[in-house]
Amino acid sequence: MSTPALQVRAISPAPDAETALRVEGLEKRYGDRVIVGGLSFQIARGECYGLLGPNGAGKTTTLRAVLGLTPIDGGVIRLLGYDMPGQARRARARVGVVPQIDSLDPDFTVEENLLVFGRYFGLRDAEIRRRIPGLLDFASLVSKRKARINELSGGMKRRLTLARALVNDPELIVMDEPTTGLDPQARHLIWERLKALLAQGKTILLTTHFMDEAERLCDRLGVIDHGRMIAEGAPQELIARHLEPEVVEVYGEDALGWLERHRAGLPGRVEVSGATIYCYTSDPAPVLDSLRQGGRLRYLHRPANLEDLFLRIAGRDLREGA
Structure with a gap:
């Protein structure tokens, strides 16, 4: 199916001509509670940049601050060449917003x-x-x-x-969890449309809890937690930097017993979440050999992905409010 094209007007030169958004040392507090603590990042024009993080990490507060909707306690925000929040009205005239609800x-x-x-x-x-x-x-x-x-x-x-x-x-589109609640067909159609916008030279800043969405759309990612940047880079670069390349997921009635019997011989890193065992490794052969010996175990062998990265950086524990 072909994607309909929208006419795009030429963008006149402006200050920070190559940078759509620059955030330096952003701080936001509510009383003694630090929501955003010294956050810095920048987005090039024509780039899709994703902000990832668990609930309460400061993502939505950061978006509101970028748009001049939330007063800040420190830092510098320059949006499409305009200082925020002082020139928020002029900047927002050139921005499109897709809210979470x-x-x-x-x-x-x-x-x-x-x-x-x-x-x-x-x-x-x-x-x-x-x-x-x-x-x-x-x-x-x-x-x-x-x-x-x-x-x-x-x-x-x-x-x-x-x-x-x-x-x-707009020159820049800010999207807060754009596909939450959608079925797979609707989500894929939204992805097609966002890719078409990027091909036309638009800039996108988005938050999402769908790791496959971030991996498909984003040129670069910033992973934040407790209002601070903890990792930043291209999706595949971040995966290679922080993770072993392959994962074997093991689950079934005797998964924990299998781990107890074979743990000493398993290469790499092992994590347990409920009744599922995650083996992160550069050499999956010993893990797969032990699993092929029979029993009632089930397993999945796959490359490491962005969800593995997120869980390693942010942890597997459910956050309050999730």
């Missing part, structure tokens, strides 16, 4: 939601109406143009929220 107006149709939202940016109705067909095509919602919000599925609402974020033809 859809905030579509149920009293309006799909088309009316786009029209009203475009007015917030000072766009004339004629200009917005000219853009609407391309936005609906991009979101695969042409047939739902006159539908009201309560007639849409969850995936349709999410695609409309993405289309709405593009009504002002």
Whole structure:
């Protein structure tokens, strides 16, 4: 299926011409509680940058600070050449936002939601109406143009929220968990659309709890915890830097007994989570040989991935609020 193309206007040169976002030493506290503690990162124009971290790590607070929606206690934020929060209004005119929870107006149709939202940016109705067909095509919602919000599925609402974020033809799109709650088909369609935006030169900053989403979309990742950067780099680079290359997952009735009998001969690192054993290794042969000796064990041999990285850095324990 071909991906509809949106017309993209030329971006005029501005300060920090190669950098869409620069964050230096960002600090945010609520009383004695440090939410973000000295966070620094930057995003090049045309790049997709992902912020990963467990619940409560400071991701959403960082996004709100970047947009000038949350006052900060220290640091520097420069968004599309504008100092934040002092020049937030001018910067946000060139930014699209996809919030974690859809905030579509149920009293309006799909088309009316786009029209009203475009007015917030000072766009004339004629200009917005000219853009609407391309936005609906991009979101695969042409047939739902006159539908009201309560007639849409969850995936349709999410695609409309993405289309709405593009009504002002933004240079940078900020997305907070853009595919949470979607079925696999809807998620893959959103991914296609985001890849098309990147191909057109847009810049994307996103948070996500889906590691396959981050691995597919992001040029670089920043992993934060307790408001601090703990790892940063390209997905495959981070995996190679922090993990053994191969993983054998072992599960079944006697998994823990198998581990007790064979642990001394297993190469690499072993982690236990519930009734599942994770063997991280550069040499999986001894692990696989012991598993082939029979018994009622099941196992999966695979390359290390971003979820393994996340669990190693952030831990396997469930955080409060997760």
